[in-house]
Amino acid sequence: MPAQDFDAFLAGCSVDPDATLKRFSLLCTQGAQDSRGLARLLKAGAPHSSKTALVDGLKILQQLDTRSALQTYRCPQLHLFAGLDAFVPAEAAGDLLALLPDVEVGLIEQASHAFLLENPHAVAAAIQAFLHESGDD
Known part of the structure; x- marks a missing residue:
């Protein structure tokens, strides 16, 4: 913002x-x-x-600046962005990937900043896919 x-x-x-x-x-x-x-x-x-x-x-x-904490965290990370977010533009995913090239980034396309409430099934599916890929399912 x-x-x-x-x-x-x-x-x-x-x-x-x-x-x-x-x-x-x-x-x-x-x-x-x-x-x-x-x-x-x-x-x-x-x-x-x-x-x-x-x-x-x-x-x-x-x-608040969490970049240092995210860089030192050594476990798999999934960061979800919303395609229509008025606060955190989806384009911020590029900045995140530049900072942390090994993290997984997902996009809930037709969703607002409140995407957890708006589309919980898409969020759950993204998390489930991430856990499956990480071998933690």
Whole structure:
């Protein structure tokens, strides 16, 4: 996500966390077949957190860089991307493969950032195929 967009989320969360969570859930489901229904499901399942907890969580996320941890992790890795993700573009898979050429990357094509809820069967199939290829099934 572009830093400017992230900063807008952080500022919005400080002022109106409910509106920001609604916007977040809509962006999470952007591109989904039933984006509004999925957004309502996502928002309804979110824990009720204080404004401070939400802002602090965003600040941690803003500073989080997992590249070093991923590079030192020596087990098979599967990273799934969604083709219609508004937060993490599928093109980021190329950057991941440049950093970690031995990992497996999968794409859930017609799916949003909320692809786990949107298409659980495709996610399960990708994980099952990965485990089979890794010899862990």
